[in-house]
Ligand SMILES: Nc1ncnc2c1ncn2[C@@H]1O[C@H](COP(=O)(O)OP(=O)(O)O)[C@@H](O)[C@H]1O
């Protein structure tokens with residue numbers, strides 16, 4: 001099999017399911033989508049990290065639209081909770097922490113299900129929520145993925161996962177990219193990121209900004225600006241070092257009209273089938289959307305020999321709860337946003353937020369590892385624009 005054919009074969013696509021009217025109603029009676037954990041369901045649009053149903057713990061979505069991140073075992077979980085509590089604490093007046101808030105998902109405290117009151121979750125803003133067809137990428141930042149307390153074995157294990165981390169300073173953990181011409185998502189998992197070397201890194205990152213037809217240059221410009229703001233924050237502080245933390249990139253994959261008309265395609269408003277893993281289907285010449293040419297039809301410059309890896313996803317069914325509440329909130333937000341249309345050129349088109357703080361440590365020196373990663377990420381984004 002040719003390299004290209006192999007690549008097509010190993011892409012993972014999600015076909016967006018257009019829910020027939022009224023399906024939300026029937027879904028509640030559908031045995032498979034019975035609400036669990038008080039109406040919370042696995043986060044359907046997660047691109048990396050611990051996954052509910054695959055790992056022992058994972059990320060859920062609350063009916064009110066927030067994201068619930070289960071507290072990891074100590075010391076990681078409590079460390080992440082302490083960090084969010086410090087930054088979003090009511091009494092917080094530290095200008096450094098206040099300046100950090102806009103770069104994080106808003107933290108709404110902890111949550112637990114009445115049935116299992118000892119399982120704590122962090123209740124967080126869903127950064128993707130206002131988007132109709134969110135394209136999402138998780139990029140781990142820093143030269144080291146292990147913290148200062150890590151034992152030798154853990155250090156070696158982390159280094160072995162991506163030996164280039166020290167030099168490159170970032171690693172693509174996962175992404176999903178909307179392809180408007182086929183109304184589907186292309187996904188890449190962490191093995192794709194780990195397969196990238198210096199020569200293929202730019203092409204690999206560029207995939208996140210390619211909609212199957214064109215490169216979204218304006219989106220890249222907007223992402224650069226947001227990353228620069230985060231870099232400025234890091235250069236202003238010596239208080240914290242961040243290890244194994246990520247940037248979550250989100251932009252609107254739908255074009256203007258759809259983006260404005262149908263905010264949010266995530267768990268609440270539309271009925272999703274579990275994403276399908278076409279890589280196991282074995283006929284690379286057939287397009288994976290069933291509608292022609294979607295999967296691997298990237299320009300040569302983006303193919304770059306990087307391997308694409310798939311992972312079967314068995315995340316949850318959608319959730320019909322909390323609908324009224326969500327829709328009301330959504331209307332308010334649309335008014336607030338002053339008629340944001342999702343246009344590629346506008347600020348509101350993208351989000352870049354810091355997430356995953358299980359390894360944030362106090363310090364007294366600049367975070368050289370993280371800033372190195374951000375600077376290299378910025379120059380790689382610039383390079384996509386030049387190529
Ligand atoms: N606030 C959020 N909004 C939207 N998606 C999120 C949010 N937090 C996490 N996610 C999704 O969940 C994934 C894993 O989150 P993360 O906090 O890194 O968990 P882990 O500790 O398991 O790595 C992210 O890659 C992203 O897809």
Ligand SMILES: [Mg+2]
Pocket residue numbers: 048049246356
């Ligand atoms: Mg993570």
